[in-house]
Amino acid sequence: METKSVLPVVSRIFARPKAGNAPEEYEDAAAIGDDRWPLRAAVADGATETSYSRTWAEILTEGVAQAGVSAVERLPTVLPQWQAQWDRDVSEQIEDMPWYGAEKAADGAFATLLGISIYEDNTWKAFSVGDCVLFHLSDDEVESAWPVDDPREFDHRPNLLPSRDGPPVPEPDATEGEWEVGDAFILATDAAAQWLLRTDPAAVLEFDEDRFRLATDSARGTGGLRNDDSTIVLLEMRAPEEGE
Template sequence: MGASSTPLDVQCFLVPKTGSSSDECEDAIDVLSPPDASSLFAAVSDGASESLLAGAWARQLAHGAVMSMAAADEEPGGREDDLSRAFVEDLLARTVDQWDGYISDYQAERAARGRPIAWYEQPGLDKGAFATLVAVHMRAAPAVPETSGAARCWVWRAFALGDSCLFHLRDDRLVTSFPITDSHDFGITPQLLGSRNRDAGLIADRVSTATGELYAGDELLLATDALAAWLLSHPEIDSGGAGKQLGNLADLDRELFAEWVQSERDKSRMRNDDVALIRMRVKTEG
């Protein structure tokens, strides 16, 4: 997708596992851009395949995250701990508190299709679904006097739980990797947010936060773990090679991006997992 009317270019990609359809993809993305074009909210979520309805839960988390950040933006200020707690509480109200209603609708829909919930599915529904999350709020910084010589920038604040990652690139070189900085830190048991977890204090303690500034030409990438691990496994990410390659691919189209992902899987350079990517680039003048 694009946002040509704003000072930001935004592109979104979802690639399911090899052998899976797009409807079976358990990664999710969501982007919200208010009409005044002075801010942007984006999130990606990776549903844990071992849990039932992981894709649906990831979609609810990604959407809930952008809406919670937008709500928090209406009341700026406060300590970082307070901001994290407010974000988590609002997110749980939009997602966990609504999950039982979603399950009721899901059960009714299954029954209407003549496929009621089987006995062996019920424990999975009772346990709930799980997913990782990384979300970012980008805000245009106040304009500075032209005589100062300083470029207008954007500021960003990110929240993360698990191994979905944010990357800040400048001139294709890595400025920030959050919350994971080393490819060896991707494991099989990342932190997850469950659809039955209502302990806001516990979740707020586990959520990581980061902030930064963006200038013309800078990029932010939000990626789920398979693509994030690919980026961090390339030492040339620090010198611009991997970032430039990914940017060039994203500038093409979804089909060619999906073909590249499949090629990396075929060469055993990327794990066969769903891939989600949101690329946000600050436009340059002219």
């Protein structure tokens, strides 16, 4: 959990690994940028069938949140830098691995990515590769769910950003809008997003760590939440005097 103090924004990260997996096997990532305008946040979901996908998901989300990639047009410029960073991080680790370690890493990692930048002038921009979902809430009602708004549209074959130069880079989707005090943004990786689309995204506004854990336990038990890494970022837009 994380709470902002300078910007009039309350932000939280909720994350749970897939049931049955160790916490270190969690392969989603979430990041919230520095406490200044524009506020940036991102979630990413590393593909299970690739190795070092958590490392890749972390580089992507940190890249958006810290390096200030708000415009989707900048992605072609920064992606090679992120790929080089992944290669540096991974090269050191695979030196002593058996035959499959280096060969698997040579294929690279893949991840979905959703990033948002929220500006002081009450506008926002977002971009997405894959099936993470951005919810914009106003008066506790869903204004928009993007780029997927139907829980039946998750097909397990989302577009993915590659950590190696070589595989095709999917064209990111982009959107933008305006926000008001009292609005909230929710960024969710696919399993959590599908669950929220089936239920009520506004429930996230009431989450603390315990409630999130209880809600996800219960939803996994009934099949409403697919057993997968599940990550949610909540950004609540407050009036300036409420920010403390």
